[in-house]
Every structure is written in structure tokens, then in C-alpha cells.
Amino acid sequence: MDSGAGPSLFPLHRCKTIHLVRHGQGIHNVDGEKSYKSYMNPEYFDAQLTPLGWQQVDNLRKHVRSSGLYKKIDLVITSPLLRTMQTAVGVFGGEGYTDRFDVVPLMVANAADSGRAAISSLDCPPLIALELCREHLGVHPCDKRRSISDYQFLFPAIDFSLIESDEDILWKANVRETKEEVAARD
Template sequence: MDDGAGTSLFPLHRCKTLHLVRHAQGIHNVEGDQNYKAYLSPEYLDAHLTPLGWQQVDNLRKHVHTCGLSKRIDLVITSPLLRTLQTSVGVFGGEGYTDSMDVLPLMVANAGNSGRAAISSISSPPVMAVELCREHLGVHPCDKRRNISDYQFLFPAVDFSLIENDEDVLWKADIRETKEEVAARGLQFLKWLWTRKEKEIAIVTHSGFLFHTLSLFGNDCQPLIKKEICKHFANCELRSMVIVDRSMTGSVDTTTNYPGKIPSGLDLPSDIADKKKLEKEEPHSSGFA
């Protein structure tokens, strides 16, 4: 039962920790932040990160290593667009890749005009691309992805197996998703997360997707908490949140709970146990005078 202060308890195995990240600054953000119509420009098709965006990636990478988060993440989920892929592997990827290694890199050198060296997949959590966490679909060329076969060349160790179509069949030139449709897709994405066994997941996605999805939550919280959950993300901002499964959508087993009473035996409160012990120890009559 929740008390008057708003404190509550919930089983740990029905919770997941989500580390939500908005991609770093893309070339479309520079002009688009000043003039929204710039997002309609074809030159920003599947926009890549700016040099400032890569600096933001470096800063966040340093933070997740300094605070120890990089060692706790079980899985990185990324939207399959160039700017989110670059952010994902730049922040959470390994270091020290050389061509002599017999493992695939997360990113090849200079992928997406990055001017960056290849990024190693060694000592990195797995990175998986998922369509459900894309930005608003349609109209804006910056939100249209390239073919998956192109991405597989640029990001060889990223897992694209959940994406069904090589071409972007979801993006329409003349139809833009509504806010309600984005939010519904966000809920579908969160429901899908419960099918995953991983408990601590980083999700690299987009401002609109995060805002419209998170705005559905926090209505039962204090207003400042609601604001903290829902406010817009800055480029390369990370916020950590816990999501709970109140409806048993997932059927995960706990890895830390222990059943107790093994081996089986009498299990009574201490006062009752003491009484029974005294009764057992009292001398009994032998039946002789």
C-alpha cells in the first residue's frame, strides 16, 4: 500500500532500468533549431552528426565511464538512423580497434563523414537497432533512414536482425505521424522491452519520440516529478529511469529472490517456538511410585 508521502514498493524483478539518450547534434539541428522549415530540406536526408555533436558524444562517453554506467548496461538499443547509430557506438562502444583484429568493428572509419577512427565492439554491450524507437515518421527527410544494407557496411557489429525491410517503407513523403501515433508507438516499444531478458538497457533515440512517449507517464506523481519525466531532452542528454511492470506483461523470473525454508522444517514466530521448546523439555511421569 502506498503511504501518504508517496512512497511505494515494487518487486525488483518486475522493473527495468532504462538509460534514455537523445542523439547528439545532427547537421539538421543547426539550422532547424532556428528555422523549423529547414527540416524539410532534402540536404539533411538521414542527417549525420556535426563536429560539435561528436564532442557531445565524447563528453557523454567520459561520463558513462566515470560513473561506472558503461559496465552495468546489458544492451544498447538504437533507432536505425545515422545520427543515433553514431551516438550509440560513440558513447557505448569499445576502444582501440585496429584492422588486424579478427572481430567486426561497431563502426568503420569515417562512417557518415564522421572523420572518426573505427570503433571496437570489444568490451562493449551489444548494440541492436529497433524501428519502433524512431523519430516522427514522414515528411522530414532528416527522419528517413537509408537502406539497412548500407548501415550494415558502416556499422558491421550492430545487430539489424529485427528490421524486416532493407528499404525504409515506414517513411512517407506526404504523411507525417501525429503526436498521438508517436506516443502509441512508444508504448508499443515499451511493451516490447518486457520481452527482453536484459534488466539495464540504454536507449538512444530522438527528442520527439522521447517527449511524446514520456508525456503519457507521471500523472500520478508530484508535479515536479512529472515535469522531470516529460521535459524535452537536449542533444546527447542522458536520463536514467525505472519502468515497472504493473500488469505482468513480462513473465520474467527473479534472479535474486530466494524461497527460504530450505531444508523444510518448523517455521514459527519466536515466542511460539520458545513455548513449544519448553513443552518438549518438561519431564514426563514414568508411571512408577
């Protein structure tokens, strides 16, 4: 678009701003940075955040809150992978969850052995998981998701209704998505 001083076709008050957030460091990233072959390790199936990854989440949460950006967020869309949902709820979730019958947690306490307290769904934007919101599909176990029914237990207040299959039918053990296929999926 032309960035001249003339009037815009879309006044800013009618526009939405999209912020893209990459997940915090996952357990697969540590070895993967040393050797790409490490991404083939089955122990990294649906990799979770490392302690450093959680620290990155906490730092981003502080920034989002202190900058006032938190008040401007209407919706959070996340991939249905453990590390991305941990990042999303950690950054955008509500404060201090207390067990109440009328409030569902965004994330239960110690979800996937994270050692983290439950995260509240109060006073936070809605979170929706989208199946195609993934970096790559296939071959690497870290890129295969768990069943949605498992996730619904760990992340009760995330909306999974747009995901059609309980199991990960997009991930293939012997075929890695090409960059062209990723671009076509976006």
C-alpha cells in the first residue's frame, strides 16, 4: 500500500491488529539446536516448554500486562500443540486460579508435568485452538499433537470446537511437509 499522507481506505479504528507470538523454548529445541537429527527423537512427542521456555512466557506476560496491550486483545488463536498452548495460556491467561464450580481453568495445575499452578480463565480473552496453525507437519514427533480429549482435560477453557478429529490425522510418520505445502496451508 502507498504510505502517503492522504486518507486511508481503512481508518485505524476499523482495523484489527494481529500479534504473532512464537512459543517459548521447548524441550525439543535444546537438542535440536545442536543436531537437527534430534528432532526425530520419539521422546520429544508433542514437546512441552523447558524451564527457560516458562521464564520466556512469564517475561512476555509481564510485558503484555505492563504495556497495556493485554487490554486490547480480543482473541487468542493457538496451535493444538502442548508448547504453544502452554505459551498462550501463560501469557494471556487470567490471574491466580482458585478452584470454583463456576470458573474453568485455562490450564490445570501441573499440566503435562509442568510444575506450574493452574491458570485462570477469568478476565482473559477467549482462546481457540486451530488445527492448521502449526509450523510444519510430519516426521518429527515434536510436531505431532496428542488427542483433543487429552488436551481438553489439560486445558479445559480452550475452545477446540473447530478441530474435527480427536486424533492427529494431519501428521504423517514418513512424509514431511514441504515449504510449498506449508505456504498453501496458510
